[in-house]
Amino acid sequence: MLIDDIEYVIFRHPDLSAVRRFMIDFGLLDLAQHGDALYLRSYGDAPFSYVTQQGEAAFVGMGFRASSQTALNQLAARFSTSIEDCPHPGGGQYVHTVDPDGRRLEFVFGARRLESLPSGGAPIAWNDAHARNRLGRYQRPAYGPSHAQRLGHLAVFSPAPQQLIEWYGENLGMQPSELIHDGNEANVLAAFMHLDKGAEWTDHHTLAIVGAQAAGLDHVSFECRDFDDVGMGHMLMQDKGYKHRWGIGRHFHGSQIFDYWTDPAGFHVEHFTDGDRVNEDTPTQLCPFGRDTLLQWGPPFPGL
Ligand SMILES: [Fe+2]
DSSP: OOEEEEEEEEEEESOHHHHHHHHHHHTOEEEEEETTEEEEEOSSSSSOSEEEEESSOEEEEEEEEESSHHHHHHHHHHTTOOOEEOOSTTOOEEEEEEOTTOOEEEEEESOOOOOOOOOSSOOOOOBOSSOBOOOSSOOOOOSSOOOOOEEEEEEEEESSHHHHHHHHHHHHOOEEEEEEESSSTTSEEEEEEEOOOTTSOEESOSEEEEEOSSOEEEEEEEEOSSHHHHHHHHHHHHHTTOEEEEEEEEOSSSOOEEEEEEOTTSOEEEEEESOOEEOTTSOOEEEEOSHHHHOSBSSOOTTO
16 A cells, blocks of 8 residues: 555645635635745645645646555655655655656655644434434534535546556556446546555545546545535535536535535635545446436536
């Protein structure tokens, strides 16, 4: 096992104060500003979850938590690079490289974890039709931003998805939970890749790779506390007049409840909750592309 989890995304934005306001309303929290780099944290224990630097709008790459010193050494050897002191909040050591599309990948080991923060509200006790779990009390979540617990996954575009799927498999051990094809199973259009954590359960996808004309980013996605946290976050973002992209619905691949917003530079960020978990015994599924690829219920994908 090389990687414990995805931990942060790296952007550049022309207007740091605008993106800071947006991401705070989205559900992240201020952490630090180092020169022209703005660091935001989530409510979980990651040293930080989001960094953006002043500059022309760009998605730069992502950071992972290496699972051990041995894993960090292996990653350094694999990418023929050296281990350096990590310049980000929390410190530790890291190695960095680029994937075949030019995305920066960072692997950090030994960074100080933050204290997790309370994120308001007990888990929902659902009163479904077959099990009444909330008796004599009301479900009244507080109004306010979502509480992003952690960075959950990214979806990237690639002009050569099959090669990129193989690269993440060979170099980082990622495995496809589901492969999407065009009707011919040999023509893979997209993949939902999970981390190699053996018998341990991990997210259905930490990286989604989608074939496209050019390399790029579709979205980055943060896990919220629960269903009400997604819904209440939606209310607040709507009240503040932010640009909504798509949702609220339930995805097919990964089953997450989702809601997408668009930041001031045009990057899409997703709130999700209730995603599937898989492990080494979960078989890879092959699925033809279709309406089901996108969602089980919810509004149609914009433009389709
Ligand atoms: Fe997503």
